[in-house]
Amino acid sequence: MIKRIGVLTGGGDCPGLNAVLRAVVKTAMVKYGYEVIGFRDGYRGLVMNDYMKFKPGDVSGILDKGGTILGTSNRDNPFSFRIEKDGKVEYKDLSERVMDNVSMLEIDGMILIGGDGTLTSARDFFSKGLKVVGVPKTIDNDLCSTQVTFGFMTAVETATEAIDKLHSTAESHHRVMILEVMGRYAGWIALEAGIAGGADVILIPEIPYDIDKVAKKIIERKNAGKGFSIVVVAEGAKSLDGQVVVRKVVSDSPDPVRLGGVGNKIADEIEKITGIETRVTVLGHLQRGGRPTPYDRILSTRYGVAAVEMLHEERFGVMVSLQGDEITCVSLEDAVGRLKTVAPDGELVRIAKSVGVGFGD
Numbered sequence: 001m002i003k004r005i006g007v008l009t010g011g012g013d014c015p016g017l018n019a020v021l022r023a024v025v026k027t028a029m030v031k032y033g034y035e036v037i038g039f040r041d042g043y044r045g046l047v048m049n050d051y052m053k054f055k056p057g058d059v060s061g062i063l064d065k066g067g068t069i070l071g072t073s074n075r076d077n078p079f080s081f082r083i084e085k086d087g088k089v090e091y092k093d094l095s096e097r098v099m100d101n102v103s104m105l106e107i108d109g110m111i112l113i114g115g116d117g118t119l120t121s122a123r124d125f126f127s128k129g130l131k132v133v134g135v136p137k138t139i140d141n142d143l144c145s146t147q148v149t150f151g152f153m154t155a156v157e158t159a160t161e162a163i164d165k166l167h168s169t170a171e172s173h174h175r176v177m178i179l180e181v182m183g184r185y186a187g188w189i190a191l192e193a194g195i196a197g198g199a200d201v202i203l204i205p206e207i208p209y210d211i212d213k214v215a216k217k218i219i220e221r222k223n224a225g226k227g228f229s230i231v232v233v234a235e236g237a238k239s240l241d242g243q244v245v246v247r248k249v250v251s252d253s254p255d256p257v258r259l260g261g262v263g264n265k266i267a268d269e270i271e272k273i274t275g276i277e278t279r280v281t282v283l284g285h286l287q288r289g290g291r292p293t294p295y296d297r298i299l300s301t302r303y304g305v306a307a308v309e310m311l312h313e314e315r316f317g318v319m320v321s322l323q324g325d326e327i328t329c330v331s332l333e334d335a336v337g338r339l340k341t342v343a344p345d346g347e348l349v350r351i352a353k354s355v356g357v358g359f360g361d
């Protein structure tokens, strides 16, 4: 019999986290009469026993709010937790401490909301005996066992709006405008926003680009009377040599590489080859902030309700997932460790090419 559940939000934030929390707390407290404990700042809260007891009013008015009222972290891995003592840094497995904290608080099941890193730890805690259910989150949409992660559609909308705005200034100044978007090693945001915004060139990690072909496309447009071009580039895009552009390395993060800078790199190259003035916009964390779209609010609510239902039905070690029109679940074991990337010959790439988009290939 479940009486008390725990919840946390881990990894980079994204629009819809609060909507999931609202759905979890309302379903758990109002429908089932459970108590809900929220751990602060992702796994850090579980390790440090930093938590709050939810009251139903705590989730009032948060459906449309970006971020997460619990806080989050994309640095803390409880299986290799960074500890600084007397100026020395070491990494320790504190997963047993987490197990003790959960049992001391008499928590009967945990809902862990996050991307691949958070869900990999969820799987590992399930192997240790913790009763967990995962919820798939990330603007990158790179989790393989669900059709869509919440947050992605909002990021695509933000990026599309940016492309729309760049269009008018690009056209007025007869310039090349480059928009660099997030997505890590997957090109979903660039591809979908690029198609929705009518980009002329889309560069994604899954299709290595030849800069001469990118420049050729821009020159062809100019010769056809279009003095401007819009290039959408994913932060993980790579040229034929296979090199990504790394902005920084966050050494204490489970996934330490932070991508960024490819927009500036290709801007210099395009300007040099074509002679057309080129400007860069790096959209950055704007894609992660702000109000979730109605689609993401609904998807987040569906995921949050389903996660509580899974705990109620004692179906542990699973991640809730969207398959077709239905919310179902998959085992965490199957859900983690494999990225969902864009198929270079998939339908979205093909329709983009049909309407004249260049991929630099």
Ligand code: F6P
Pocket (backbone or CB within 6 Å): 012, 074, 138, 139, 140, 182, 183, 184, 235, 258, 259, 288
């Ligand atoms: O995974 C989400 C994401 O926003 C990526 O698209 C991006 O590469 C990364 O996180 C940025 O991380 P940080 O917030 O640490 O800069």
